[in-house]
Amino acid sequence: MSEDRRHEIQELLEKAGGLVPGAARQVAQQTGIPEADVYGVGSFYHLLARPDAKIRVCTGLSCRMAGADDVLRAAELNDLPVEGCTCLAGCDVAPAVLRDRRVLPSVTVEDVHEAKGEWENLRSAANADDEVWFGAVGPERDDPDTLVLNLMGDPDWSGTAFRRAVEIGADAVVEAIETAGLQGRGGAGFPAHIKWNGTRNQAETTRYVVLNADEGEPGTFKDREVMLRRPDRVLEGLAIAAHAIGATEVYLYLRGEFEVPWTVIEDGIERFAAAGVFGDIKFHLHAGHGAYICGEETALLEALEGKRGMPRLKPPFPVEKGLWGKPTLIHNVETIACVPAIVDRGGDWFKALGRDEAGTKLYCISGDVGRPGTYELPLGVTLDELVEAAGGYVGELKAFSPGGASSGFLPASMREVPLAFRSLGGVGSMLGSAGVVVLNSDADLRDAVMTQLRFFEAESCGQCAPCRIGTRYLAHALSKNIANDTTSGAALQHVADAAWQMNEGSICGLGQAAPLPLTLALEHFPEEFEA
Amino acid sequence: MSDKSTIKLNGREYDFAPGETVLDVAARHDIYIPTLCHDPRLDAVGACRTCLVEIDGWRRLAPACATQLEPGMEIASENERIDRHRQTLLSLYMTDHPTDPAAAEPGAPNELHAMASHYEAPMDWGYMESLRDARPDDRNPYVLFEPDLCILCARCTRYCDEIEGVNAITLAGRASETTISTVDKLSLMDTSCELCGGCIDVCPTGAMGKKMPLVRGDKPERELDKVRTTCNFCGVGCQLDLNVDRDARDGQGRIVKVTSPPVGTTTNDGNLCVKGRFAYDFVHHEDRITTPLIRGEDGELHPASWDEALQAAASGLLAVKDKHGKDSLGFVSSSRCTMEENFLVQKMSRAVFGTNNVHQCAAT
Numbered sequence A: 001m002s003e004d005r006r007h008e009i010q011e012l013l014e015k016a017g018g019l020v021p022g023a024a025r026q027v028a029q030q031t032g033i034p035e036a037d038v039y040g041v042g043s044f045y046h047l048l049a050r051p052d053a054k055i056r057v058c059t060g061l062s063c064r065m066a067g068a069d070d071v072l073r074a075a076e077l078n079d080l081p082v083e084g085c086t087c088l089a090g091c092d093v094a095p096a097v098l099r100d101r102r103v104l105p106s107v108t109v110e111d112v113h114e115a116k117g118e119w120e121n122l123r124s125a126a127n128a129d130d131e132v133w134f135g136a137v138g139p140e141r142d143d144p145d146t147l148v149l150n151l152m153g154d155p156d157w158s159g160t161a162f163r164r165a166v167e168i169g170a171d172a173v174v175e176a177i178e179t180a181g182l183q184g185r186g187g188a189g190f191p192a193h194i195k196w197n198g199t200r201n202q203a204e205t206t207r208y209v210v211l212n213a214d215e216g217e218p219g220t221f222k223d224r225e226v227m228l229r230r231p232d233r234v235l236e237g238l239a240i241a242a243h244a245i246g247a248t249e250v251y252l253y254l255r256g257e258f259e260v261p262w263t264v265i266e267d268g269i270e271r272f273a274a275a276g277v278f279g280d281i282k283f284h285l286h287a288g289h290g291a292y293i294c295g296e297e298t299a300l301l302e303a304l305e306g307k308r309g310m311p312r313l314k315p316p317f318p319v320e321k322g323l324w325g326k327p328t329l330i331h332n333v334e335t336i337a338c339v340p341a342i343v344d345r346g347g348d349w350f351k352a353l354g355r356d357e358a359g360t361k362l363y364c365i366s367g368d369v370g371r372p373g374t375y376e377l378p379l380g381v382t383l384d385e386l387v388e389a390a391g392g393y394v395g396e397l398k399a400f401s402p403g404g405a406s407s408g409f410l411p412a413s414m415r416e417v418p419l420a421f422r423s424l425g426g427v428g429s430m431l432g433s434a435g436v437v438v439l440n441s442d443a444d445l446r447d448a449v450m451t452q453l454r455f456f457e458a459e460s461c462g463q464c465a466p467c468r469i470g471t472r473y474l475a476h477a478l479s480k481n482i483a484n485d486t487t488s489g490a491a492l493q494h495v496a497d498a499a500w501q502m503n504e505g506s507i508c509g510l511g512q513a514a515p516l517p518l519t520l521a522l523e524h525f526p527e528e529f530e531a
Numbered sequence B: 001m002s003d004k005s006t007i008k009l010n011g012r013e014y015d016f017a018p019g020e021t022v023l024d025v026a027a028r029h030d031i032y033i034p035t036l037c038h039d040p041r042l043d044a045v046g047a048c049r050t051c052l053v054e055i056d057g058w059r060r061l062a063p064a065c066a067t068q069l070e071p072g073m074e075i076a077s078e079n080e081r082i083d084r085h086r087q088t089l090l091s092l093y094m095t096d097h098p099t100d101p102a103a104a105e106p107g108a109p110n111e112l113h114a115m116a117s118h119y120e121a122p123m124d125w126g127y128m129e130s131l132r133d134a135r136p137d138d139r140n141p142y143v144l145f146e147p148d149l150c151i152l153c154a155r156c157t158r159y160c161d162e163i164e165g166v167n168a169i170t171l172a173g174r175a176s177e178t179t180i181s182t183v184d185k186l187s188l189m190d191t192s193c194e195l196c197g198g199c200i201d202v203c204p205t206g207a208m209g210k211k212m213p214l215v216r217g218d219k220p221e222r223e224l225d226k227v228r229t230t231c232n233f234c235g236v237g238c239q240l241d242l243n244v245d246r247d248a249r250d251g252q253g254r255i256v257k258v259t260s261p262p263v264g265t266t267t268n269d270g271n272l273c274v275k276g277r278f279a280y281d282f283v284h285h286e287d288r289i290t291t292p293l294i295r296g297e298d299g300e301l302h303p304a305s306w307d308e309a310l311q312a313a314a315s316g317l318l319a320v321k322d323k324h325g326k327d328s329l330g331f332v333s334s335s336r337c338t339m340e341e342n343f344l345v346q347k348m349s350r351a352v353f354g355t356n357n358v359h360q361c362a363a364t
Helices: A006-015 A023-031 A035-044 A061-065 A068-077 A109-114 A160-168 A170-180 A192-200 A222-229 A231-245 A259-275 A297-304 A333-345 A347-353 A383-389 A421-426 A445-459 A465-482 A495-505 A509-513 A516-524 B022-028 B080-094 B111-118 B155-163 B198-202 B211-216 B274-278 B306-324 B339-352
Strands: A055-058 A082-085 A097-099 A102-104 A208-213 A249-254 A282-287 A328-332 A360-367 A373-378 A397-401 A435-440 B006-009 B012-015 B052-055 B074-076 B143-145 B170-172 B179-181 B208-210 B225-230 B239-245 B254-259 B293-295 B301-303 B331-333 B358-360
Touching: A006 A023, A006 A035, A006 A282, A023 A035, A035 B170, A035 B179, A055 A068, A061 A068, A061 A360, A061 A435, A061 A445, A068 A082, A068 A109, A102 A259, A160 A170, A160 A231, A160 A333, A170 A192, A170 A231, A170 A333, A170 A347, A192 A231, A192 A328, A208 A231, A208 A297, A208 A333, A222 A231, A222 A259, A222 A333, A222 A360, A231 A249, A231 A259, A231 A328, A231 A333, A249 A259, A249 A297, A259 A282, A297 A328, A328 A333, A333 A347, A360 A383, A373 A383, A383 A397, A383 A435, A397 A445, A397 A516, A445 A465, A445 A509, A445 A516, A465 A495, A465 A509, A465 B080, A495 A509, A495 A516, A495 B080, B006 B022, B052 B080, B080 B111, B143 B211, B155 B198, B198 B208, B208 B211, B211 B254, B254 B274, B293 B306, B331 B339, B339 B358
Parallel strands: A055 A082, A208 A249, A208 A328, A249 A282, A360 A435, B006 B074, B331 B358
Antiparallel strands: A055 A097, A097 A102, A360 A373, A397 A435, B006 B012, B052 B074, B143 B208, B170 B179, B225 B239, B239 B254, B293 B301
8 A cells, every 4th residue: 555645634624623533534545555654643642632732731740830730720620622731942031832833932820811712712811912922041142153043133034054065065064063973962962073974974875964952851941042043044045955965855844832843944944945045945834743752763753654653663763764765864962053154154163152062052941040031051051150140049959850851850960050951961961952950949849750750751752661551650660759658668769760761672762761860869869759 | 794693682693684673683592581562473663662772882672573683682581671671661551551460461471561470570550441542333343442452553453554455444543542443533434344253363362352252251261272283164174273172061061262383483364364263163053064965865953963965965976977977977065175175166066077177166
């Protein structure tokens, strides 16, 4: 049976109103894909699987700290078609709420009452015109000399960097990336040039570039801000990458909740296309449909191909066998947006901007700080420096999560550890996506850990047992600890073994890192877990 | 570089052919590596994680089923790290699985239980109720899905897809709620399912079970005797195992179910169709004719021995031939006959009665 139309499954289900009875059968007839397959795919993505939930309240850590539980309860009491959800990449505008596919910033209980029971009427008073909104960024200046992303700068549609890349040739471009020491900014910190070389040196000549804009790591929202403010950099970076590896097709995978960034990127594509800047390079926009795991690069490829977003076994890596089995260069939004400036100003310039490691870094900061937002600072600043840029601490620092839910919690005593890939890795945590969440002394750390564990439990793809069962097991154990239930032995007795197994046995990074919130908290805050 | 492709497994050198996996070579040399999601007929997915091995120079453990060998690889399938991996993995599995042996094994042997006890995995990590949806209203008469027992190895869905090409079932949902479903949770009767029962055969834990023995409360499979036989529903000659309860029916015995012979041992490679796997209850039906019958002068049928019956048939046929000529006879054999039986029918037709009027009902 032909698989030609498989990649359309999610979009067609969306058009059919989600996975309502009969929809899968209808899409199966349209595509020629077996109906059970279609159903299996649709049921994987929560925006498709539960189409009745028109309002979704983020119950991530920063949103809960800002009152998301109250907003959710108010929405339930107002009979809105609502459910809690895991993360909306709006920790700086907490609590974030999704209305259909649009993220509303800083929604209050009053906003919910104002909707008068009609979900379509829900507005955020903080965004009264319901138009494009931006998060806070820093430094608040247009400074192309010391800022790589330069979020306050005006978009540049001239395509200068792309033309320069064509002029100096692919070898020189990749050399500049290598000299720059650019590391993947999606979480892994993997040297970018190795992926570029890995892709362009394949014998197979059909190659793809893929943009990972499935930002969903709790605490993280920088990619949203880059797409909103510098779509030029994102698209030009992709075009340079495509040219360097010999690809003409570029796929952009934006999480489904990024309705606003989508329109900005779409406009940018049209703008560049009208000017004919990028020659025969074509951009294809794809929406996600609700699944954190699709930020894992091979799960994202599966989603693009119209399958359940279950990560692939590696090796082979995407540089060798990626999208539709072809060599694929896949990068996070921030990583690719660094490329034009590197080509323009050279690798050495980029490298020198960093402190511990190369370049500047977009740090997302939320929680108990004065001005949550996205801050471009030298890679390797300390927490105190970051928080100073973000309006200072609110209350007394108790703990912080340095790089998204997967990075766990570190104590105030580790505030001097540089916020960089290597140094945080050295203390058993990670920089990850640099989604920093600050907790002050009012915070219930056990509850914060529980929030993270629930997140992983809900977002595990379910493919492999260590992650599927392990994420649930840890949340189960901690809930017993919180309830002081010791009927089946000490609640946390087997947590170390389960965490070890999840790390060793899981197929992908989700399961491998999911125990960290609990294990690091047990290491640094043992007193919080005593009966 | 040596011209032979060799690897080292647990310190010993072995040859391998291009494309072979760690598991292929281990199996050839009787080195046991546990698996749950593996089936040699299916593409490897490495999802159950039981077969992870350690490869020198690799940071992470690798699935033996899906890792293709490269010359010079040094692999360990037994060491402390792997022991701990197997034990903790199986302990974790058991938090999501009935631990009571009776509940865990209503029908087919439960490979997960056997593995957990083989590796002495601690079973005291606690128990979490399954969140996997069942399909209680599925009115199909044969296949019962018990989600509590499901470990989501996806052997059933992959078998249905890759071997049968039917795609009636799928992994559905996500996280702990992942389950096996049909489109819109419909009854198998309302899907592309052909009720071959292959899902039951490949299931390592009995989550896919046979409705009839389960609802009738027959003995579990391990208490039954297996009798290898040839399916007589058509001429393909599939081998199948009758699972017989010798004590049933006051010692006359009863076929409780049909199972597939192990993969790779018979020409049908464990595959059966709905008839071979499920249509056996006629065997003990009270209306079934169990002796030959000859119609007597009185017009009634009377029980007879095989010798008497064959004699009656032979003399009747010869009488027709003598009276009307050899081509007044014609022979049609049943599609339920085996190829060998069909051969004998045409031999009898041509050599014994001298006519070419012979046909087989499945021929066109």
